[in-house]
Amino acid sequence: MKKNKYDIYEPSEGHFERFKERLSGEIQLKKKSRVVNLKWFLVAASFALLVSLWFNFKPDSKGYELADASPQMQETQRYFLRVIHREIKQINLEKDEHTDLMIKDAMKKVVFLENEYKNLTVELKNSGFDRRIINAMIYNFQQRIEILQNLIEQIENFKNNRNEDIRQDYV
Numbered sequence: 001m002k003k004n005k006y007d008i009y010e011p012s013e014g015h016f017e018r019f020k021e022r023l024s025g026e027i028q029l030k031k032k033s034r035v036v037n038l039k040w041f042l043v044a045a046s047f048a049l050l051v052s053l054w055f056n057f058k059p060d061s062k063g064y065e066l067a068d069a070s071p072q073m074q075e076t077q078r079y080f081l082r083v084i085h086r087e088i089k090q091i092n093l094e095k096d097e098h099t100d101l102m103i104k105d106a107m108k109k110v111v112f113l114e115n116e117y118k119n120l121t122v123e124l125k126n127s128g129f130d131r132r133i134i135n136a137m138i139y140n141f142q143q144r145i146e147i148l149q150n151l152i153e154q155i156e157n158f159k160n161n162r163n164e165d166i167r168q169d170y171v
Helices: 015-057 071-094 100-127 131-170
Strands: none
Touching: 015 071, 071 131, 100 131
8 A cells, every 4th residue: 555645536427425324224233123122122021020929929838928918808808919019010021121220220129128028927827827927018018119119210210311411411
């Protein structure tokens, strides 16, 4: 290569337009590929989370469930479990790479409370349906729901702030 030799000629007519078309097509393909991969990842993660929660919510044969105390407590337990499952489903819909850490942290707390609930089922069996244990079980469900609802609120605030930042970048 000779020194001081530069390409000083103009590109052919339509070169920049063809380049822009080609570039935008490649960018769109990459975005579609990322979206498809992210969707499959979220579906798989949601499934794994629901399966793990299903096993955690299954009655433990070592103790008595809240539902075993009375028909009213059975309805109460069903209600709490429906709310918990609904909140988890909503969280899974909001899950992405930006919210993953928040979700994992909250789910650790929920799993901890589920394990505490299992301990309460054993205490309930040993106590003969002590009212204090029943109240502790109800409070445990309420805490799990509160954690999940706070998480949903945090995710919504995060996404709103992120959308606001994006809007400001375009202004």
